[in-house]
Amino acid sequence: MPHSRAHPFDAIQFLARYAAPLFLLLLVAIFAILEPRFLHPLNIFNVLRQVSIAGLIAIGMTFVILTAGIDLSVGSLLALAGLVGAYVAKGGLDDRFAIAAGDAPGNPVIFAVLAALAVGMAGGALQGLAITRLKVPPFVVTLGGLTAFRGAALLFSGGGPISGFTADYAWWGQGRISMVPIPVIIFVLAALAAHLVLRYTAFGKHVYATGGNARAAALNGVPIRRIVMLVYVISGFFCGLAAFLLSARLNSAEAVAGLSLELTVIASVVIGGTSLFGGVGSIFGTVVGALLIGVLTNGLVLLNVSSFIQQILIGVILVAAVALDQFAATRRLAE
Secondary structure, three states, X not given: OOOOOOOOOOHHHHHHHHHHHHHHHHHHHHHHHHOHHHHOHHHHHHHHHHHHHXXXXXXXXXXXXXXXXXXXXXXXXXXXXXXXXXXXXXXXXXXXXXXOOOOOOOOOHHHHHHHHHHHHHHHHHHHXXXXXOOOOOHHHHHHHHHHHHHHHHHHHHOOOOEEOOOHHHHHHHHOEEOOEEHHHHHHHHHHHHHHHHHHHOXXXXXXXXXXXXXXXXXXXXXXXXHHHHHHXXXXXXXXXXXXXXXXHHHOEEOOOOOOXXXXXXXXXXXXXXXXXOOOOOOHHHHHHHHHHHHHHHHHHHHOOOOHHHHHHHHHHHHHHHHHHHHHHHHHHHXX
């Protein structure tokens, strides 16, 4: 009887799939050996809380990159959404510089959340329309958004912060359930929800199909324009949610919030295994990528390594991840 031939082990494909979680485990082991404080529960939860803001936006970015798109505007949109949410929470700008507003008059927190989400989703929708209707490349549209949203944030705030919120507002960024910070809980729940949407819904399958081969997907009835439009709205939604949590955590919203955040977010998604060419990736990979960057940054800070070196290392890891993805994709096609 003929025997089926076993496929030989392909180290490149294995690394392309599992490099991020393996490297994360390696980093944790190295930092635990070099710096005993690294594994202290307070430090671990601090890392998770720091990761949660960029991680939320990275979840939205995963949807975008899976369609072979890109969103460079997320940091600027976060700043604008955070300021609008803070404005609503304070009920205006009369006491915008208050440091400890306590129970000062204002609007319920839910109104601030909805305002931040609305601004984020509106920004995403505008960019989605420009991409789908005007046929402008996503890179150009969102590069324009990066500048336009930042300018709008500066104009809205007059260049100054909006500070000092009520205790129930600040709780969402500074509070805990047991030892777990609230932003971490929201990040985990959002990641689970996004995973379920991508893996088990028709919309998720359409997102993968759009990024894998848009022309073939269109021929099979996938509404390409609607899918592309929606992924940018989703990205804006997570920008608004992250903006609210960041302002609650810092007790302040500023027009300069989120500077260069898009680089960290894109790095998290790509390092986590989502292909810049679309159609390949997962929310789990994005979470791992965000944790990897957070652990690397925290560990190097504990070891008193220069922040300049931290940026160099993250840049090198990002390029290596893209190169490995491209090499693995080329090998798959060759087979």
